[in-house]
Amino acid sequence: MNAHRNDRQQEGPLTAAPIIELQEVNFQYPGAEVMALSHIHLTVQPGEFIAIAGTNGSGKSTLCKCLNGLIPNYYVGDLSGYIQVAGLIAENESVSSLSRKVAYVFQDFENQLVRPTVYDEACFAPLNYGFADYRERAARALAMLGLEPLKEQWIWQLSGGQKHLTALAGALSLDPDIIIVDEPVAQLDPYHARLIYDKLKMLNEQYGKTIIVIEHHTEFIADYCSKVVLMDSGTIRWVKPVQEALSAVEELEALHILPPQVTLAVRETEANRQQSPLYPITIPQAVDYYRAKLPRNPDHTIFDKAQTEDNSPSIPVAAAAVPLVHFDNVSYGYKTITRTLHPVLRGIDLSIHEGDRIALVGNNGAGKSTLLKLISGIRRPNEGSLSVCGHLTKHTSPETLSDYVSYIYQNPEEMFIEDTVRKDVEYFLKARSTEDYRPFVDEVLERLRLTPLQDRDGRLLSGGQQRRATLAIGLAMQPTVMLLDEPTASLDASSRREMTAMLNQLQGRVKATIIATHDMQLVAEWANRVIVMHNGQVALDTDQQSLFGHTAVLELAGLIAPQIAQLSLALDLRPPSLSVDHFAARIHSLMGQHYTREEAASIGTGSH
CATH class of the missing domain: 3.40.50.300 (P-loop containing nucleotide triphosphate hydrolases)
Incomplete structure (x- = not known):
């Protein structure tokens, strides 16, 4: 990496550089046949709110672990290229020195909580860095996130959302320039997911923190982020402003990334599609779009009756x-x-x-x-x-x-006790001395497309593969x-x-x-x-159709209806549609492309 470093130093002082700059970064895990990161070039300006998107295994987490020194100091491998983070050249720094500049909240955030109470957790990092004002730093971090009322609570008494905020407070107490959050909403209910993003938005707008999130849920990207980095097979495919990025519907779908439901709805109902349109990507944008398109006070009673009778x-x-x-x-x-x-x-x-x-x-x-x-x-x-x-x-x-009863745990790693997937699927049957169980195991593995993976250790599979394997373990128990x-x-x-x-x-x-x-x-x-x-x-x-009409219960339980249901209700289409296909059929009907009751009901079975 020295050549890149020397080139950058000749250009001028590091203080003039972007807050993050990567040039020709490559990384390969030991024993891996392919590069985890290949020819990465990325520039991030101070104060940006960036989403890194891509399928499981595309390199999102690997890229972010290069920014706080976990790669190559903890996760070893072959790393090359130029990495500058908050004025520091990464190859010259340790995880400790980079962590003062880059806060990292992991997807499994509970594993980074190491102290008994919320206040102890917030004190832990600055205390271990030797800051004399560690108590003030902890108090400030808790205040920024609204956690003062919980400061004396035991960690194990907290809800998932409160634990996530506590992990963020522990990192925030070092006053970092950059905050990276891996899958902010993966383990949270919809209310606390929004709360986490609201706090990140506040840290970005009021305190000038540079925020990077690794995110699968594009509706959160649309509502909170300003730019999207799209990764594919260890490379950066492109970096685009959020509106342009999420309007690339066909490209995202080809990479198995689901655009926001409201964006898909507009794509499905757009009569005159332009070559490269910018679609609505948030619910307010979609509401404005459809209110300008739909006739005033449309009579859609018959259509709704058909849905209620045939599709609920x-x-x-x-x-x-x-x-x-x-x-x-x-x-x-x-x-x-x-x-x-x-x-x-x-x-x-x-x-x-x-x-x-x-x-x-x-x-x-x-x-x-x-x-x-x-x-x-x-x-x-x-x-x-x-x-x-x-x-x-x-x-x-x-x-x-x-x-x-088969119980499939939330964390799939807990389901693997043998060294191959096949042995894990066979385990229950062998323990029960089931006769001639092998053909049945073959059927289960084939049914869940696990036959090519049956000799691999389940703990080393991707997230999606692990979920399939745990379902096979449960099914094998019959x-x-x-x-x-x-x-x-x-x-x-x-x-x-x-x-x-x-x-x-x-x-x-x-x-x-x-x-x-x-x-x-x-x-x-x-x-x-x-x-x-x-x-x-x-x-x-x-039932699920009636659920989203109980707004008081949804609010009480911290639940938020899917985007397409929220859009339906905002447009006074009741009961709300539960799929993009069904919503599109209703819109076509209201705009003069009428359907019979049977056609409306059959269209409503779409699953976007």
Whole structure:
């Protein structure tokens, strides 16, 4: 890297350089056959709000780890090229010195929380750097993020959103010039996801911080970022202003990146498409666009009636049917450090029947994961009774319940205990001494497109591949009830589509599926029943079409409807559309391209 460094030093003082500059940067992990980064050139000006987009494995995280010294000082490999960050030449610096300039909040942010309380965590970095004013730095960081009321809280008592902000405060206490956040919304409910982005926007606009986010969700990019860096196979394909970047719909879709739903809607309903149009990319822009296009006070009653009758799923619960899972006044809590009981679930009465495809939604800390663990037998109720496939869980071991229930963890790495995917899929069957299980394992692997990966270690697969592998592990258990915790978290658009398709394939394989999720688009596309949880209780039990009409419950539970549903409601199209295809059909109808009731209902089954 010396040649590049010397060239830059001859041009003038480093203080005149952009805050980030990369020239001809290449990086290859040990043993890898291809370059993780290839011929990277990137310039970032102070105060920019940048999104780095791309599919899983495109090099986004690798690029950002070069900026704070984790590559090559921690993640070793062959690195070449010129990297300048906040006036420092990266090859001359350590992770410690670069971290004073570059704050990094990881995707698995809970793993970077190392102190017992919020205040201790905020003090940790400046204290270890030897700053005499470490207390003042911690207090200032907490104040900037509105965390003063939580300063004495134990870390393990915080919600996911509060933990994410605490991790950000710990990095912010060093007063860095640059803040990098990897997948800000991956593990958060929609409300806290917006809160994190609002805080980043405030740090950018009021304190002049340069913000870089690694993001799959283009609706957040549209609302908050000013520029997009698009990565593909370890290269930077282009850098564009956000409006131009997200209007490149065909190119993004070809790279399996899902543009905002409102942008797709305009693309589908645009009568006279220009060669390179700039589409609306936010809900307000789309509302203005359609209000200028649609006739005044349109009469769309018949169309909405068709949708309600033909396209709104109902909850398939037979009154006389024996439930697969039944909660009878179930409560659960755990003892805190002060020996008092902290309630997690309160008085749950709930029945789950054959045919249910349940989306379990609510804000972080609402009790969703705990409810799944109770069904699986990992946890047992403190009060009330819970029966699963005819067995009372308080008298039944988790091993026995696993004959009926598969529980797929939120973190897929926790599902891998063997050194190959095939061994992990076979594990349960071998433990149960199942005869001639190999043909069945072959079928499961083939069904989930894992046959080429069956001899690889599951922990070394990409995020999407790991999700497929964990689903195979669950399917191989031949369960009656399948439980999945955040199955689409951290997946790119292509992997999310794959996961939705695989969930649809569970029909006929399992009798009921329950997913705890923050992915409201998954809720709209897959579920036939939605259970909203808040503060350890069931706040609403409905179908996905009716869900988005309960605005008070959505607000209470920190939920935000998918963009296309919000756009429908803003245009007074009720009930709201749950897919881009259905929305486009309604718009065409209102603009004079009429459909029969049957055509409208069939068009409404699209899944953009």
